[in-house]
Amino acid sequence: MSSLTLSIIQSDLKWEDKAANLEQFEQKINSIKEKTQLVVLPEMFNSGFSMNAAALAENMDGVTLQWMSRISKEQKIILTGSLIIEEDNKYYNRMVWMMPNGQMGYYDKRHLFAYAGEDKHYTSGSKRVIASVNGWKVNLQVCYDLRFPVWSRQQTSKDEKSNQAEYDLLIYVANWPTKRSYAWKTLLCARAIENQCYAVGVNRVGVDFHGNYHSGDSMLANPLGEVLYHCADREDVFTITLTMDELNKTRDTLPFLRDADSFTIHHEED
Numbered sequence: 001m002s003s004l005t006l007s008i009i010q011s012d013l014k015w016e017d018k019a020a021n022l023e024q025f026e027q028k029i030n031s032i033k034e035k036t037q038l039v040v041l042p043e044m045f046n047s048g049f050s051m052n053a054a055a056l057a058e059n060m061d062g063v064t065l066q067w068m069s070r071i072s073k074e075q076k077i078i079l080t081g082s083l084i085i086e087e088d089n090k091y092y093n094r095m096v097w098m099m100p101n102g103q104m105g106y107y108d109k110r111h112l113f114a115y116a117g118e119d120k121h122y123t124s125g126s127k128r129v130i131a132s133v134n135g136w137k138v139n140l141q142v143c144y145d146l147r148f149p150v151w152s153r154q155q156t157s158k159d160e161k162s163n164q165a166e167y168d169l170l171i172y173v174a175n176w177p178t179k180r181s182y183a184w185k186t187l188l189c190a191r192a193i194e195n196q197c198y199a200v201g202v203n204r205v206g207v208d209f210h211g212n213y214h215s216g217d218s219m220l221a222n223p224l225g226e227v228l229y230h231c232a233d234r235e236d237v238f239t240i241t242l243t244m245d246e247l248n249k250t251r252d253t254l255p256f257l258r259d260a261d262s263f264t265i266h267h268e269e270d
Contacts, residue, residue, distance in 0.1 A: 002135040004169070006038040007077075007239040010218040010231055012206030013048040013175075016056060021046045022067050029071060029079075034239045038133060041081030042173050042204040043143050044093065049175035049208065050084070051121045057086035068098040076100050078133055081202075082109065082142050082173050090123040095140050095173060097131045105131055109142035110151055118144075128265075130167050135244070137167035139197075143174040146187050146201070154195045156260045165257055167197060168247055174203045178215035185217055185230075192221040196251050198242055205235055223250040 009028050014020040029039055043049060046064050047056050058064055064083050072079045082095040085106075093109040108125025112118040128151070131138045145151055155166045170191055176184045184201065192199035198220065205216035220229040220240060229238055251257065 003241050003243045004038065004134055004136045005034065005036045005239060005241040006040060006200070007032050007034075007036040007237060008040055008200065008202050008218050008220070008229070009042075010203060010205055010216045010234075010236045010238075011042065011045075012235060013042065013045065013204050013208070015048045015209040016050055016052060018046045018056075018064065022064065026067075026071060028235075028237050029075060029077075031237060032239060036077060036239050038078045038080070038138075039075075040171060040173065040200065040202045041079070042202050043082045043095075043175045044084065045081040045173075045204075046083050048204075049116070051117055053084050053086075053091035053121045057084045057091050059086060065096065065098075065104075068096060069102055069104075072098045072100050073102065078131075080131075080140070080171070080173070084122075091121060092125065093118070093122050093142060095129075095142050097129075097138075097140060105129060107140040107142070109145065111144045111148050113144045136169055136242075137165075138169045138171060139167040141170065141172045143172065143176060146172050146174070146184070146191065149191065149194065150263075150265065152191055152195065153263075154197070154257060154260065156257050156262065165196060165251065167195075168244070169242070170195060170197050170199045172199070172201045174201060175208070175214065176201075176203050176217075177212045178217075179213075181215055181217050181232075185219060188219050189221045189225040189227065192223060193225040196223045196247075196254070196257055198222055198247065205233065223247055 085094040107129035
């Protein structure tokens with residue numbers, strides 16, 4: 001069965017300093033010794049979680065996207081993380097899925113963090129995005145989305161006898177402060193358990209411009225919610241290979257998805 005090798009990069013972020021952030025991430029990516037297929041960076045990895053959208057936003061041909069395209073091609077990896085994008089006079093917290101051939105997909109953060117005023121500066125996304133790599137289906141999510149289980153819930157087949165899953169891996173990129181780290185760690189495991197998938201949370205470390213400390217707590221949980229990786233209070237680059245065998249074994253042994261409620265998400269367009 002197919003496997004997937006991914007690398008998590010937990011790093012401090014230089015506040016609103018794109019050049020410094022891109023330089024440090026390039027060094028960290030170049031330091032990965034293992035042959036990896038997917039590299040995951042934190043939320044707003046080139047700026048930190050800033051509300052200064054007008055000054056920091058790029059278009060889809062901006063310097064950061066060009067950087068992502070070059071790194072992806074040079075290293076023959078898929079590179080993902082979120083950044084501030086301007087489109088049609090609106091700003092988005094956009095998670096880009098950059099492939100080595102220059103093609104890309106993207107997911108716009110659905111749940112904007114009103115507690116920090118994100119909803120006043122950014123436009124909410126309206127579509128879930130499930131990417132694909134090496135036979136794996138990957139659900140892309142950003143930070144605050146983690147608190148809303150319906151948005152990430154497996155959409156199961158209408159066939160009552162089916163235990164087929166919509167996706168295999170759930171990725172959250174984040175700037176999640178340490179004062180709410182218990183929720184972060186608990187919900188990541190919960191999302192893995194309820195969706196019978198691997199769940200990855202990639203967070204930043206360090207103190208941001210507003211004095212908020214981030215312990216990181218980047219994590220990877222298996223479909224049983226068991227933690228395969230966790231790192232706090234330091235920068236780290238971690239690579240792991242996930243197997244479809246373990247995933248299928250869990251789903252076959254515990255066919256919970258077939259008992260799930262069928263539902264459809266409806267929302268109004270902007």
